[in-house]
Amino acid sequence: MIATAADGTTTRRARGPVPRFGLCAVLLLGAASIAASRADPADFQAMPGLWRIVSRVVSRGHAGLPRVEWRCVNEGDDPWARFAALPMPAPQCHRGDPHRSSTTLDWALSCVGMPTPSGHGRVVFDTPEHYTASVSLQGRGEVLRVEGVRRAACTGPSD
Amino acid sequence: MSSMFRRSRLRAFAVGALVTGIAGLASAQTVTPPDQDATFRANAHQHAQHGLPGGVVMLHGPEQGDDRSDRTRTPIKHVILLIGENRTFDHVYATYTPPRGQHVRNLLSEGVVNADGTPGPQVAKAQQWQAQSTGKFALAPQHTAPYAMLPAMNTGGAPTQAPFASAQQAQAFEPALPDDAYGELAAGGTGLPNDVPDTRFPAQLPNAPVDMHASLSYDAYANSPVHRFFQMWQQLDCSAAAATPGNPSGCRNDLFPWVETTIGAGNDGKPQPANFTDESTGEGATAMQFLNVARGDAPYFAELAKTYALSDNFHQAVMGGTGANHIMLGYGDLIWYADAEGRPAVPPANQIENPDAQPGTNNWYVQDGYGGGSYVNCADDGQPGVAQIKNYLHALPYDAFRGGDCRRGAYYLVNNYNPGYLGDGTPAPLGANQFTIPPTRQDNLALLLSRHHVSWKYYGEGWDGGKEDGEGGSYCNICNPFLYSEQVMTNPKLRARNQDINDLYSDIRNGTLPAVSIAKPDGLLDGHPASSKLDLYEGYVKKIVEMVKANPKLWNDTAIMVTFDEGGGYYDSGYVQPVDFFGDGTRIPLLVISKYSEGGHVVHTYYDHVSFDKFVEANWGLHERISGRSRDNLPNPVALPDDPYVPLNAPAIGNLMDMFDFRLAHQPGHGRGEDEALQD
Numbered sequence: 028m029i030a031t032a033a034d035g036t037t038t039r040r041a042r043g044p045v046p047r048f049g050l051c052a053v054l055l056l057g058a059a060s061i062a063a064s065r066a067d068p069a070d071f072q073a074m075p076g077l078w079r080i081v082s083r084v085v086s087r088g089h090a091g092l093p094r095v096e097w098r099c100v101n102e103g104d105d106p107w108a109r110f111a112a113l114p115m116p117a118p119q120c121h122r123g124d125p126h127r128s129s130t131t132l133d134w135a136l137s138c139v140g141m142p143t144p145s146g147h148g149r150v151v152f153d154t155p156e157h158y159t160a161s162v163s164l165q166g167r168g169e170v171l172r173v174e175g176v177r178r179a180a181c182t183g184p185s186d
Numbered sequence: 187m188s189s190m191f192r193r194s195r196l197r198a199f200a201v202g203a204l205v206t207g208i209a210g211l212a213s214a215q216t217v218t219p220p221d222q223d224a225t226f227r228a229n230a231h232q233h234a235q236h237g238l239p240g241g242v243v244m245l246h247g248p249e250q251g252d253d254r255s256d257r258t259r260t261p262i263k264h265v266i267l268l269i270g271e272n273r274t275f276d277h278v279y280a281t282y283t284p285p286r287g288q289h290v291r292n293l294l295s296e297g298v299v300n301a302d303g304t305p306g307p308q309v310a311k312a313q314q315w316q317a318q319s320t321g322k323f324a325l326a327p328q329h330t331a332p333y334a335m336l337p338a339m340n341t342g343g344a345p346t347q348a349p350f351a352s353a354q355q356a357q358a359f360e361p362a363l364p365d366d367a368y369g370e371l372a373a374g375g376t377g378l379p380n381d382v383p384d385t386r387f388p389a390q391l392p393n394a395p396v397d398m399h400a401s402l403s404y405d406a407y408a409n410s411p412v413h414r415f416f417q418m419w420q421q422l423d424c425s426a427a428a429a430t431p432g433n434p435s436g437c438r439n440d441l442f443p444w445v446e447t448t449i450g451a452g453n454d455g456k457p458q459p460a461n462f463t464d465e466s467t468g469e470g471a472t473a474m475q476f477l478n479v480a481r482g483d484a485p486y487f488a489e490l491a492k493t494y495a496l497s498d499n500f501h502q503a504v505m506g507g508t509g510a511n512h513i514m515l516g517y518g519d520l521i522w523y524a525d526a527e528g529r530p531a532v533p534p535a536n537q538i539e540n541p542d543a544q545p546g547t548n549n550w551y552v553q554d555g556y557g558g559g560s561y562v563n564c565a566d567d568g569q570p571g572v573a574q575i576k577n578y579l580h581a582l583p584y585d586a587f588r589g590g591d592c593r594r595g596a597y598y599l600v601n602n603y604n605p606g607y608l609g610d611g612t613p614a615p616l617g618a619n620q621f622t623i624p625p626t627r628q629d630n631l632a633l634l635l636s637r638h639h640v641s642w643k644y645y646g647e648g649w650d651g652g653k654e655d656g657e658g659g660s661y662c663n664i665c666n667p668f669l670y671s672e673q674v675m676t677n678p679k680l681r682a683r684n685q686d687i688n689d690l691y692s693d694i695r696n697g698t699l700p701a702v703s704i705a706k707p708d709g710l711l712d713g714h715p716a717s718s719k720l721d722l723y724e725g726y727v728k729k730i731v732e733m734v735k736a737n738p739k740l741w742n743d744t745a746i747m748v749t750f751d752e753g754g755g756y757y758d759s760g761y762v763q764p765v766d767f768f769g770d771g772t773r774i775p776l777l778v779i780s781k782y783s784e785g786g787h788v789v790h791t792y793y794d795h796v797s798f799d800k801f802v803e804a805n806w807g808l809h810e811r812i813s814g815r816s817r818d819n820l821p822n823p824v825a826l827p828d829d830p831y832v833p834l835n836a837p838a839i840g841n842l843m844d845m846f847d848f849r850l851a852h853q854p855g856h857g858r859g860e861d862e863a864l865q866d
Binding site for chain 1: 343410451507508509555556557602603604608609610612614615620621648653654655658659661662663664714716717
């Protein structure tokens with residue numbers, strides 16, 4: 028389903044108008060779960076399709092080897108589950124305080140018992156077909172860097 | 187019974203041949219002579235050998251290079267196939283009344299419904315049953331009792347709100363509708379949540395087809411029923427023991443809601459949910475819904491039918507859904523899971539179909555679904571569900587195509603998986619969690635046409651130069667048969683023949699249309715229930731038809747064929763001829779719009795999607811089939827005048843020549859006798 032763009036972006040070969048994400052009420056993010064608020068159904072600008080997602084662990088400012096994953100994102104999928112389900116820095120870390128705009132997902136991390144007990148995660152879409160994401164810990168800076176690019180269409184259960 | 191029936195069928199064949207041999211002047215709309223296509227092909231071959239434009243060979247304009255696109259056997263120099271989504275013939279034309287002198291087989295003419303949509307005097311013909319299937323897959327499950335009342339309708343995935351807030355927003359986004367149709371993209375939401383009983387319909391529904399017009403605006407979004415391979419086989423409920431002379435395949439079409447409510451659109455191998463009810467699959471009896479043209483639904487398709495030619499015996503070629511039916515159109519066969527050398531290989535275990543019932547359930551499959559099983563090794567009778575279908579085929583009073591066999595060791599894709607290539611030519615990622623079929627080297631229509639220097643294009647709306655991101659990413663990748671093909675997608679010249687809707691418009695306006703065009707709307711306009719509406723597909727078609735008619739030169743030699751990929755799982759009452767392991771399935775509409783198809787004729791010759799390939803081969807005189815295994819090798823049907831729907835020489839599919847009357851072509855030296863040879 029294509030939703031009206033929150034910013035009114037409308038071009039003939041539109042990239043701006045967006046699929047209607049966010050109909051799921053409760054998310055499971057990685058190993059830890061949080062209850063998220065019901066999303067505004069018309070405001071998240073990411074395009075359904077096949078995404079190539081490259082993740083790199085960052086240590087002391089240096090990005091490690093890329094890990095490539097392909098993911099099919101369907102109409103109606105929850106953007107938190109599709110784009111923000113990033114690996115936790117440690118098993119004792121938990122997510123919370125989720126915030127969402129039409130192009131970003133933000134959350135806080137709390138890691139009980141670790142020397143760096145807090146951090147945050149962020150996903151930023153610069154176009155409906157490209158985003159970057161990162162996870163940072165207080166005192167250590169960025170520990171995970173992610174880039175996602177939509178590469179093609181993808182069939183889904185509704186086809 | 188089987189052998190007795192076989193004898194009677196052969197007798198009928200002989201009588202049919204005699205009758206049609208004597209009565210050669212009988213209407214081609216109602217009688218299909220014994221494979222006149224063979225004569226036609228022989229004649230065409232002779233003309234082609236000499237390279238002369240005499241007889242039925244007609245050239246319009248000089249050839250360019252070795253392009254043979256102009257060398258046709260009829261006045262048709264361009265064919266455009268428009269493919270919508272998911273509507274059976276009865277779903278669209280249930281109450282259609284053709285012009286005087288024409289007959290149509292639909293729910294109204296069969297007495298199943300009245301013109302006002304209420305149950306008719308013969309409603310029992312469409313009675314739906316409950317059944318029992320535990321353990322091994324049952325092709326024709328044991329009936330238990332007819333439904334006293336149908337399961338309640340369910341909203342499923344139908345949208346609560348329309349996709350756009352206004353017609354203006356829609357028009358800025360979507361290029362493929364007439365100007366006055368954009369309001370349809372801003373209206374028609376259900377106002378209801380997903381997957382709940384659809385309270386727009388009565389809670390109590392009698393056991394009969396359900397008139398949508400009585401409950402919904404034609405412009406309203408509605409739910410989509412299951413349309414998957416094993417499910418559709420069960421819904422048609424085919425048994426050789428139920429065969430009759432009028433229905434030699436014994437398909438009874440009486441398990442539609444039962445399959446919807448017991449397994450629905452698959453389970454990806456998950457166990458049956460607790461507290462499972464008739465509404466748990468999110469469908470209820472959605473399959474029984476039909477539109478009512480007698481009360482104003484589908485007005486443009488009704489107008490086209492009254493003005494041009496309509497087939498009431500055109501079939502989806504494969505049981506089930508979108509991907510497999512588009513593949514069959516493109517290859518005349520289904521494609522299999524291949525290794526890097528193009529040889530049959532074994533797919534990941536979680537991607538192999540298993541329609542056996544999970545223990546303790548009634549028809550809840552072991553493994554099936556978009557994120558589950560979709561491959562079948564149909565050469566191996568030990569694979570789940572295979573022997574049941576092949577035993578049925580072997581019991582038919584005719585021999586299935588190639589004996590109903592499949593390539594040894596090949597796991598065929600019978601449901602929707604992503605094609606082997608991304609639009610830019612990159613091989614798609616594979617693996618147990620990707621649900622993507624590897625690239626195939628199997629032969630297809632594009633390769634056949636290219637070999638014969640006949641131009642072609644595939645216009646998929648949203649293609650955007652291969653990025654597949656136009657119109658918000660609503661390009662249908664599984665619909666493009668050539669996205670699966672290694673030979674097409676690794677050849678830049680062939681890959682470039684994949685184009686977008688605006689390229690189609692440009693080619694129509696500029697007179698640069700190729701000989702063979704296949705065009706697909708985006709997901710907004712394709713007519714697929716839940717994600718689209720039929721009026722939107724009508725608009726997509728109307729814009730193209732009017733554009734072609736506005737170009738007199740093009741209109742003079744172009745045929746526009748309008749059909750659907752499949753019936754979407756909606757009920758249909760028509761005869762089904764199983765051709766091989768994969769289908770045919772239910773009837774779907776086919777309209778042919780051209781100067782040579784005027785008059786509102788209803789054509790009863792038996793067709794399926796591969797009839798389009800046969801038309802192309804016949805019209806351009808290719809003298810070659812797609813492959814040795816493709817269905818375009820099937821003969822044209824032979825039928826009796828009093829039952830033109832059932833081929834006596836089954837399995838047989840026509841080449842669509844009956845959708846035309848080329849006697850309307852006034853060409854010097856173009857004799858009528860030769861024209862008649864062009865009928866199928």
